[in-house]
Amino acid sequence: xxxxxxxxxxxxxxxxxxxxxxxxxxxxxxxxxxxxxxxxxxxxxxxxxxxxxxxxxxxxxxxxxxxxxxxxxxxxxxxxxxxxxxxxxxxxxxxxxxxxxxxxxxxxxxxxxxxxxxxxxxxxxxxxxxxxxxxxxxxxxxxxxxxxxxxxxxxxxxxxxxxxxxxxxxxxxxxxxxxxxxxxxxxxxxxxxxxxxxxxxxxxxxxxxxxxxxxxxxxxxxxxxxxxxxxxxxxxxxxxxxxxxxxxxxxxxxxxxxxxxxxxxxxxxxxxxxxxxxxxxxxxxxxxxxxxxxxxxxxxxxxxxxxxxxxxxxxxxxxxxxxxxxxxxxxxxxxxxxxxxxxxxxxxxxxxxxxxxxxxxxxxxxxxxxxxxxxxxxxxxxxxxxxxxxxxxxxxxxxxxxxxxxxxxxxxxxxxxxxxxxxxxxxxxxxxxxxxxxxxxxxxxxxxxxxxxx
Amino acid sequence: xxxxxxxxxxxxxxxxxxxxxxxxxxxxxxxxxxxxxxxxxxxxxxxxxxxxxxxxxxxxxxxxxxxxxxxxxxxxxxxxxxxxxxxxxxxxxxxxxxxxxxxxxxxxxxxxxxxxxxxxxxxxxxxxxxxxxxxxxxxxxxxxxxxxxxxxxxxxxxxxxxxxxxxxxxxxxxxxxxxxxxxxxxxxxxxxxxxxxxxxxxxxxxxxxxxxxxxxxxxxxxxxxxxxxxxxxxxxxxxxxxxxxxxxxxxxxxxxxxxxxxxxxxxxxxxxxxxxxxxxxxxxxxxxxxxxxxxxxxxxxxxxxxxxxxxxxxxxxxxxxxxxxxxxxxxxxxxxxxxxxxxxxxxxxxxxxxxxxxxxxxxxxxxxxxxxxxxxxxxxxxxxxxxxxxxxxxxxxxxxxxxxxxxxxxxxxxxxxxxxxxxxxxxxxxxxxxxxxxxxxxxxxxxxxxxxxx
Numbered sequence: 001x002x003x004x005x006x007x008x009x010x011x012x013x014x015x016x017x018x019x020x021x022x023x024x025x026x027x028x029x030x031x032x033x034x035x036x037x038x039x040x041x042x043x044x045x046x047x048x049x050x051x052x053x054x055x056x057x058x059x060x061x062x063x064x065x066x067x068x069x070x071x072x073x074x075x076x077x078x079x080x081x082x083x084x085x086x087x088x089x090x091x092x093x094x095x096x097x098x099x100x101x102x103x104x105x106x107x108x109x110x111x112x113x114x115x116x117x118x119x120x121x122x123x124x125x126x127x128x129x130x131x132x133x134x135x136x137x138x139x140x141x142x143x144x145x146x147x148x149x150x151x152x153x154x155x156x157x158x159x160x161x162x163x164x165x166x167x168x169x170x171x172x173x174x175x176x177x178x179x180x181x182x183x184x185x186x187x188x189x190x191x192x193x194x195x196x197x198x199x200x201x202x203x204x205x206x207x208x209x210x211x212x213x214x215x216x217x218x219x220x221x222x223x224x225x226x227x228x229x230x231x232x233x234x235x236x237x238x239x240x241x242x243x244x245x246x247x248x249x250x251x252x253x254x255x256x257x258x259x260x261x262x263x264x265x266x267x268x269x270x271x272x273x274x275x276x277x278x279x280x281x282x283x284x285x286x287x288x289x290x291x292x293x294x295x296x297x298x299x300x301x302x303x304x305x306x307x308x309x310x311x312x313x314x315x316x317x318x319x320x321x322x323x324x325x326x327x328x329x330x331x332x333x334x335x336x337x338x339x340x341x342x343x344x345x346x347x348x349x350x351x352x353x354x355x356x357x358x359x360x361x362x363x364x365x366x367x368x369x370x371x372x373x374x375x376x377x378x379x380x381x382x383x384x385x386x387x388x389x390x391x392x393x394x395x396x397x398x399x400x401x402x403x404x405x406x407x408x409x410x411x412x413x414x415x416x417x418x419x420x421x422x423x424x425x426x427x428x429x430x431x432x433x434x435x436x437x438x439x440x441x442x443x444x445x446x447x448x449x450x451x452x453x454x
Numbered sequence: 455x456x457x458x459x460x461x462x463x464x465x466x467x468x469x470x471x472x473x474x475x476x477x478x479x480x481x482x483x484x485x486x487x488x489x490x491x492x493x494x495x496x497x498x499x500x501x502x503x504x505x506x507x508x509x510x511x512x513x514x515x516x517x518x519x520x521x522x523x524x525x526x527x528x529x530x531x532x533x534x535x536x537x538x539x540x541x542x543x544x545x546x547x548x549x550x551x552x553x554x555x556x557x558x559x560x561x562x563x564x565x566x567x568x569x570x571x572x573x574x575x576x577x578x579x580x581x582x583x584x585x586x587x588x589x590x591x592x593x594x595x596x597x598x599x600x601x602x603x604x605x606x607x608x609x610x611x612x613x614x615x616x617x618x619x620x621x622x623x624x625x626x627x628x629x630x631x632x633x634x635x636x637x638x639x640x641x642x643x644x645x646x647x648x649x650x651x652x653x654x655x656x657x658x659x660x661x662x663x664x665x666x667x668x669x670x671x672x673x674x675x676x677x678x679x680x681x682x683x684x685x686x687x688x689x690x691x692x693x694x695x696x697x698x699x700x701x702x703x704x705x706x707x708x709x710x711x712x713x714x715x716x717x718x719x720x721x722x723x724x725x726x727x728x729x730x731x732x733x734x735x736x737x738x739x740x741x742x743x744x745x746x747x748x749x750x751x752x753x754x755x756x757x758x759x760x761x762x763x764x765x766x767x768x769x770x771x772x773x774x775x776x777x778x779x780x781x782x783x784x785x786x787x788x789x790x791x792x793x794x795x796x797x798x799x800x801x802x803x804x805x806x807x808x809x810x811x812x813x814x815x816x817x818x819x820x821x822x823x824x825x826x827x828x829x830x831x832x833x834x835x836x837x838x839x840x841x842x843x844x845x846x847x848x849x850x851x852x853x854x855x856x857x858x859x860x861x862x863x864x865x866x867x868x869x870x871x872x873x874x875x876x877x878x879x880x881x882x883x884x885x886x887x888x889x890x891x892x893x894x895x896x897x898x899x900x901x902x903x904x905x906x907x908x
Contacts, residue, residue: 199838216673286663
């Protein structure tokens with residue numbers, strides 16, 4: 001099983017940029033063939049305007065519920081390559097973990113479920129639930145073509161729950177089920193003054209410098225108290241009620257644990273909230289990249305022609321993503337320096353997700369974790385964004401079960417990403433239990449169904 | 455002559471970075487051989503701890519003054535390559551100009567003088583002055599090893615004037631002699647929080663973002679009125695006297711001409727001064743490059759580990775460069791955000807240059823321009839920095855003659871750098887006249903010698 005997973009990780013299936021189309025398709029084709037080998041039916045690539053979606057199903061459990069397993073075979077870009085101990089697409093096992101881009105996010109976690117399905121189909125020959133498998137190739141770039149695909153195949157995808165393992169549990173012995181995820185808005189701002197770079201001896205102090213202009217804009221997106229300085233952005237992000245804060249304080253990571261997991265030095269952010277709260281139920285504005293002017297070693301005497309930055313705005317579970325995107329766009333327009341060319345490009349808009357902790361399917365997932373990990377899970381909130389969870393929940397009216405098998409220090413999206421073999425094996429055991437627990441029924445209690453997805 | 459210059463430009467003799475060492479040496483060797491062909495004596499490479507210096511001389515004019523021709527064979531980096539119409543190191547002639555990196559700065563301008571020397575040596579067989587040629591390979595990175603080299607060879611380099619053509623005249627029919635140049639201080643600031651990039655879903659709003667921290671620092675280097683917010687930086691840059699401002703207003707470019715030459719959209723800088731003044735007699739702080747986080751297409755959801763920027767501080771002719779470097783360093787230390795790793799690196803410190811307009815050698819240069827271009831030159835100030843001019847002037851106690859043959863829109867340091875063939879030919883004619891004019895004597899009037907170089 002580990003060898004198969006290493007093979008899966010070797011595909012450099014990076015979805016950002018436009019250099020990896022062939023790798024994405026090769027990875028998808030290998031995966032479809034693998035699903036066929038497991039004993040799943042109708043394993044196939046389903047085309048979109050972007051990367052193909054891998055689909056398979058097993059619908060032999062008449063009168064039982066249906067679960068849709070969602071995962072993604074695409075991965076984050078691997079740069080900066082120099083910070084990896086071993087190459088990102090030549091995975092290696094050390095210290096009991098698989099190191100490689102996508103080891104945890106999401107190839108390893110998704111693979112645990114596939115191996116659980118295989119365990120049933122290659123022993124008893126059937127499964128305790130009906131299962132649909134949907135593994136897409138554009139999660140890391142915002143699942144651009146997934147929503148339309150789900151809508152198009154709405155009838156054929158009918159399901160009761162959506163099983164997603166694409167996140168982390170707080171500690172190795174503390175499994176967790178996620179009951180909310182933040183939304184996110186991604187955009188890019190570019191500022192240009194001249195046609196080309198100019199001599200800074202001749203023009204330094206004369207021309208408006210686009211890097212300085214960009215820094216001015218970015219600084220004005222943040223208030224002194226660490227809040228986001230975008231008018232109206234907090235209107236649909238009310239403070240949580242005291243009971244919820246107390247529950248979060250009990251089950252969530254402490255500030256010092258979060259800082260240690262990040263191996264970082266300094267915190268920042270909205271005053272008056274714990275790091276766990278800031279990361280999960282509060283909006284946050286974050287610059288993910290900036291560039292402009294000379295990038296090489298030493299000095300180049302120029303007034304740069306142009307500068308640009310990428311902005312990632314994470315949204316509280318209660319927030320409206322389109323509204324937030326509009327407010328951010330308005331604020332950037334308002335801050336745009338006069339006389340310079342300013343271009344704004346919206347790259348991503350993903351609404352948040354909320355799930356009722358009391359839903360019977362959530363209880364079934366909790367029992368599965370208890371069997372697979374030997375510990376009862378806590379219910380946590382996540383700061384991440386899985387656009388697919390919201391899309392499936394909304395269009396198919398099904399309940400997402402967000403059961404991360406990763407760990408907080410797995411370096412998701414960073415260099416030296418890894419996935420613990422122990423988590424992999426316990427994930428498989430949990431998945432086996434999950435299919436059994438779900439097979440016993442997941443009908444929501446009266447009045448809960450409507451609240452399940454928002 | 456043009457074919458020879460094209461050959462000279464084809465060497466990708468970029469001094470910044472560490473990838474072009476072989477090209478620099480190949481270019482220097484070709485140049486030394488070329489000086490030998492012209493009829494100069496002792497043409498050779500003189501080694502330094504960096505790029506070699508090309509030296510040659512002709513000392514057959516007994517009892518005549520000596521001139522030292524200084525130039526540089528290194529060039530600025532050519533990126534961004536995508537903005538060049540034709541490749542930077544495959545020079546091409548179009549619209550009456552040679553396009554290529556270094557065409558103007560400084561291969562073309564320096565070559566005009568060499569062709570004038572050749573004209574004498576290949577016709578009459580001698581020169582009206584003694585000439586030393588010093589062409590270095592590190593000008594664009596701050597002439598790091600030149601000062602020690604001049605000091606070491608101080609006796610052997612004895613000269614009366616330093617001839618440098620490495621700048622622009624205001625208009626094609628308006629030659630100019632430069633009587634001051636700004637100094638410059640270059641430094642780099644890097645800010646790091648984490649070991650590696652982190653997931654912005656999990657850590658956005660939690661960790662201090664080094665790009666935001668860097669923008670905060672950079673914004674605080676500039677006051678609202680466009681002045682540099684570095685304590686004490688204006689103390690040794692007093693306002694010019696009214697007579698000087700009136701002369702500058704008469705001979706200098708108007709604001710709109712400067713903006714048009716730059717093909718840029720917006721000006722900025724210190725209030726109360728014309729663009730020409732801001733570019734030449736006022737200090738200016740300019741961000742020449744910034745980078746951090748994800749640089750590719752699309753979105754990557756990270757809190758970046760690290761961000762850095764390069765800062766270029768240009769100094770008024772009266773300023774002390776070491777003091778300015780210390781003040782900038784102090785200010786950056788003061789602004790460094792608490793809890794983050796902040797690294798500062800000083801890349802360059804070059805004092806400014808002032809030359810007395812009334813010096814006889816300046817008068818000789820003016821006559822040469824009148825003969826070569828058919829127009830009397832104006833005396834102008836330059837915003838650029840030629841560290842060599844100050845080094846030669848100080849160590850050899852000689853007068854720099856700064857006679858740019860370039861034009862303001864030649865795109866020095868930028869993409870599509872070019873050098874007009876008409877300027878090239880008139881430059882050669884001017885240089886022929888210059889050697890003759892200098893041969894008639896350049897002894898300064900009593901009391902002027904000491905003021906010649908500062």
